Amino acid sequence: MNVRLYAERPLYPLFGLLSSLLIAITGLLAAPHENCILFLGSVWVVFFVFGCRRACLAVIPYAAVLCAVFSGITYAVSRDGISSYAAVNRILAVSIAVIPGLAVSPVQMVRNFSMLKIPRIITLGMMITLNFFPLLGNEIRQVRKAMKTRGADSMASPRIFYRAFFIPLVVRLVNISDTLALSVQTRGFTSGSSAHSVYKPVRVRFTDVAFILLILGLCAGTVFL
Amino acid sequence: MKTQIFESFKVTDVVFLAVISAVTLCTSAVMPLVVSLQPVVFGIANLVTSLQISFFFTVGLVKVRKTGALFIMSLFMGLFQLLMAPIMFFSTLSVSLVVELLILIMFRGYKKNCAVFTAMVLYNPLGLVSNVLYNLLFGRETALAVLTRAPVVTVCMTVAVAALSVTGALLGIKISGELEKSGVLKK
Numbered sequence: 001m002n003v004r005l006y007a008e009r010p011l012y013p014l015f016g017l018l019s020s021l022l023i024a025i026t027g028l029l030a031a032p033h034e035n036c037i038l039f040l041g042s043v044w045v046v047f048f049v050f051g052c053r054r055a056c057l058a059v060i061p062y063a064a065v066l067c068a069v070f071s072g073i074t075y076a077v078s079r080d081g082i083s084s085y086a087a088v089n090r091i092l093a094v095s096i097a098v099i100p101g102l103a104v105s106p107v108q109m110v111r112n113f114s115m116l117k118i119p120r121i122i123t124l125g126m127m128i129t130l131n132f133f134p135l136l137g138n139e140i141r142q143v144r145k146a147m148k149t150r151g152a153d154s155m156a157s158p159r160i161f162y163r164a165f166f167i168p169l170v171v172r173l174v175n176i177s178d179t180l181a182l183s184v185q186t187r188g189f190t191s192g193s194s195a196h197s198v199y200k201p202v203r204v205r206f207t208d209v210a211f212i213l214l215i216l217g218l219c220a221g222t223v224f225l
Numbered sequence: 226m227k228t229q230i231f232e233s234f235k236v237t238d239v240v241f242l243a244v245i246s247a248v249t250l251c252t253s254a255v256m257p258l259v260v261s262l263q264p265v266v267f268g269i270a271n272l273v274t275s276l277q278i279s280f281f282f283t284v285g286l287v288k289v290r291k292t293g294a295l296f297i298m299s300l301f302m303g304l305f306q307l308l309m310a311p312i313m314f315f316s317t318l319s320v321s322l323v324v325e326l327l328i329l330i331m332f333r334g335y336k337k338n339c340a341v342f343t344a345m346v347l348y349n350p351l352g353l354v355s356n357v358l359y360n361l362l363f364g365r366e367t368a369l370a371v372l373t374r375a376p377v378v379t380v381c382m383t384v385a386v387a388a389l390s391v392t393g394a395l396l397g398i399k400i401s402g403e404l405e406k407s408g409v410l411k412k
């Protein structure tokens with residue numbers, strides 16, 4: 001997760017998650033309909049206004065490239081304008097649904113889940129999964145560097161790929177998980193349902209309620225109108 | 226000594242399963258790129274992810290041979306799929322529950338490699354079945370039409386998904402065996 005994309009005034013994480021869900025469902029259901037693009041545009045504006053500016057801007061180039069490529073492929077395969085339009089809407093729905101995930105920090109989300117008494121096993125797993133993404137990129141780079149040092153430059157050969165890339169990567173993953181487990185245990189995390197404190201509670205604000213009501217209204221409007 | 230079917234998960238197990246889920250999720254990042262082709266080519270999303278899923282999940286199951294490990298990995302992965310495509314979340318969770326149940330009935334857990342292999346060979350093709358069932362239940366004609374429009378493609382894609390699952394599971398068992406021998410993958 002990119003720290004720079006976090007919202008200036010973070011959304012209430014649960015509402016962020018709920019909004020993602022609603023947008024993805026509505027976007028995928030309404031993809032072939034005319035007003036879907038209006039719905040997606042409005043949702044993007046809502047996110048922008050409610051503080052997710054950086055995440056909103058960050059998804060634009062990815063969404064543009066994906067829309068161009070996949071609507072093109074869909075048109076080439078089906079020769080149908082409506083199918084291509086639906087493909088664009090599906091990609092946009094997924095891209096916009098990702099915004100709260102980019103804008104809300106994992107720590108904030110875990111605090112929120114802990115306050116809601118969600119099982120520790122889920123919050124712990126979620127925090128590790130979220131924090132592991134940037135770490136994995138770094139590990140892959142290190143394995144590639146080690147490959148170059150050993151003179152194994154080509155990834156095209158299955159033998160080299162298996163011996164020099166795959167096995168070292170899996171070994172690193174196992175080692176990282178062992179270190180991470182030790183670190184988690186020393187910080188007092190347990191997989192059981194023992195009592196725990198949240199020192200920085202995440203509370204619902206008026207703007208969060210306004211945000212989720214707006215999203216709900218837009219989704220309902222798109223589905224029923 | 227009598228072996229327990231349901232064992233509790235330690236922090237180390239949860240951490241390892243979470244790491245495996247994160248890696249699987251990262252390597253499955255190609256899936257959103259083809260999601261728009263779903264109504265055109267049957268099972269394309271499953272095809273591009275089946276190898277990674279079966280490989281990494283096999284490694285996870287070999288290390289944590291406990292009933293429920295597959296469900297936990299699917300849950301961690303599903304929570305992120307929930308943000309992008311809720312249907313995938315329900316499909317992932319329901320398939321993992323079915324596979325867990327089948328493995329429990331057939332092998333009483335993941336103690337043997339053949340149980341892990343069977344689980345991973347079933348996991349991805351059952352994902353295809355769950356998608357079809359979902360579309361049948363919720364009447365998405367366009368998604369069902371792709372199934373019947375080109376039956377040859379449908380059969381080929383199903384076979385390809387199964388073949389990739391087998392390859393991933395075999396590769397996972399092979400690598401896990403090597404790591405167990407070298408002492409890296411401690412149970």
